[in-house]
Amino acid sequence: MMILGKPAPLLFGQLLLGIINGSFYAMLSLGLAIIFGLLNVINFAHGALFMVGAFVTWGLLNYLGIGFWPALVVAPIIVGLLGLILERGLIRFTYKLDILYGLLLTFGVAMVLQGVFTNYYGSSGVSYGGPAVLSGIVNLGFMFLPIYRGFVIGAAIVICFAVWFVIEKTSLGALLRAATENPSLVQAFGVNVPRLVTLTFAGGVALAGLAGVLAAPLYSVNPNMGSDLINTVFAVVVIGGMGSIGGAILTGFALGIIQGLTEAFYPPASSVVVFVVMAVVLLARPAGLFGRAA
Amino acid sequence: MEITRRNLLGAAAGGAAVAALPVLPARAAGKPLTIAVISDFSGPYRDDGGPTSVACVQQAIADYGAKQKGWDVTVVQGDHQNKPDVGAALARRFYDNGADLVIDVPNTAVALAIQGVAHDKNRVYINSGAAGSSLTGKFCNAQSIHWTYDTYMLAQSTGGAMVKAGGDSWFFITANYAFGHLLHDQTAQVVTSHGGKVLGNVNYPFPQTTDFSSYLIQAESSGAKVLGLANAGQDSVNSIKQAHQFGLTQKMKIAGLLVFINDVHGMGLEVAQDLILTESFYWNLNDRTRAFTKRVLPRTPNNYPCMDQAGCYSGTLAFLKAVDAMGGPKAAGNGAAVVAQMKKMPTDDDAFGKASIREDGRFMCNAYLFRVKKPGESKIPWDYYTLLATTPPDKAFMPMKDEDCPLVKA
Secondary structure, X not given: OEEXXXXXXXXXHHHHHHHHHHHHHHHHHHHHHXXXXXXXXXXXXHHHHHHHHHHHHHXXXXXXXXXXXXXXXXXXXXXXXXXXXXXXXXXXXXXOOOHHHXXXXXXXXXXXXXXXXXXXXXXXXXXXXXXXXXXXXXXXXXXXXXXXXXXXXXXXXXXXXXXXXXXXXXXXXXXXXXXXXXXXXXXXXXXXXXXXXXHHHHHHHHHHHHHHHHHOOOOOXXXXXXXXXXXXXXXXXXXXXXXXXXXXXXXXXXXXXXXXXXXXXOHHHOOOHHHHHHHHHHHXXXXXXXOOOO | OOOOHHHHHHHHHHHHHHHHOOOOOOOOOOEEEEEEEEEOOOOOOOOOOHHHHXXXXXXXXXXXXXXXXXXXXXXXXXXXXXOHHHHHHHHHHHHXXXXXEEEEOOOHHHHHHHHHHHHHHOOEEEXXXXXXXXXXXXXXXXXXXXXXXXXXXXXXXXXXXXXXXXXXXXEEEEEOOHHHHHHHHHHHHHHHHOOOEEEEEEEEOOOOOOOOHHHHHHHHHHOOOEEEEEOOHHHHHHHHHHHHHOOHHHHOEEEEOOOOHHHHHHHOHHHHOOOEEEEOOOOOOOHHHHHHHHHHHXXXXXXXXXXXXXXXXHHHHHXXXXXXXXXXXXXXXXXXXXXXXXXXXXXXXXXXXXXXXXXXXXEEOOEEEEEEOOHHHOOOOOOOEEEEEEEOHHHHOOOHHHOOOHHHHO
């Protein structure tokens, strides 16, 4: 069967691969959206922290003999702690300034992190094999899918849903949202708002670290792996609507699929298509697909 | 002055601009000679060039005994960030501040820009890191030499050997810029001229592509026997790693059209095993290459030299010999004269053995076809390659009659 001049199995394959890439977009843009929504900080260091997550995963195995499964928990915690230090030590000083200062600061942090890792580990990166249980390939009829990639889709959906649920449906989430709307009022109720903000930042960053763990077996673990992704992820957040959690998740998956199909029909445009979509969305809906107009 | 945000930002931008300018040390008395390594020190090609290229240049100076001759040789370095405008500005500044030689420069686009600057300033330029064969084609000039390798050589060696070994149908995954296209076109030509077929090609966006699975699926469904990867650096690592994940390595042979040993190290042998590739230098090739590597390693721990970096060693050595033959560092300022002298002198060094420089500026060395070892076959650190075939220089490089080098026509 042919669809638009392409064999149907090929298209189904591309669709599935698009969803896998979309999983990473969703997980990364989710953390960005949380940090922006609650802290009003455009965290340019997000890609670098994703990279740190992947390197920590590799380091846990190489230096300490800790494998993939424990790393799924340990690496995000380590990255989260790094986020904690970043927020307390640097980022909190920009809250009262123009939003651009936070952006510049985190951009600088990203470059420092990238430079440090380049210095110690070089540019060709390190190799990470991933868990042996998930190493096989399964025949889906229309394509051969590496089991690990299937696992990534599942993990991403679970993570995204859990985060969305916590923020939108629990009392902790309600507190977070209230603290962003009116910090002084929430403080008056006896809530330690600065600590809440710090933990939110650490949590958002830990999500980037977790995405890094999942990415380590798939991609070359190298210092530039985050900066290659971050532009697309920012576009996802903008299209979804800055700060919208659900919007970031849905847009992440949708853009992964659009990109996957572009790769089948006209590969050279596959990195541009995301930005074309962004331009069109911004023209039609300046606040993004799911954003509230300011 | 009142401190405002605008002032602060301006000052920060100015400070950054000053910090980006290369600083040349003041010239010491005696016979000063300055060698500038312009390379990628922060991006995807850092491990194939970068600090290890600098180490190789320093090793060449030490091996030549420049100090014993009373020469004062300074090595400076600049990061071109893979941007042609940055590279050209760096080269101009280095030459203006007295650099006698600019060397390395991975990335064909940057290399072409600097080649023009070398011509304008009449100073020597030795390219080791860039692949584009057009450097000795229509863009050749009297000040420039292309060391180490080029796209034509990679196509002949890897492409030719794989077709002869039965890999007669190909699918290409190509980085969508000048280098990728040159490599694809020249390899496709070799494949068809040996009676093979090209079943398909995808041009993917460069840079910023990290996931190659779509293209790998397309390659697989084409039914081709060989997957030709017309890319380099991280892209090679990512595409090979993912081909391994999708089980393509069991169905197709993978030709890494430009893979350096540092990339193999980054992938690990589990992933890279059985990959076919070409380099003109391998540290574990013979006693001389091993001796060279042993000498240079203390300067570059954790990163063994690849052909690009070894080319910086070999090129610097040849440059120093030519300058010596012309009466010492004072003669180095006339780029065209030094290059003319270098073309007259056959070279012989530990990295490349006996070789020579052709009229068009092409360094003529052997091309070695390697197979990457399986994890069990590798006995010592960085023991990664098995030699499959050697292509002599006259077969490895494009005949001058097929190039458009103005130097040769004149």
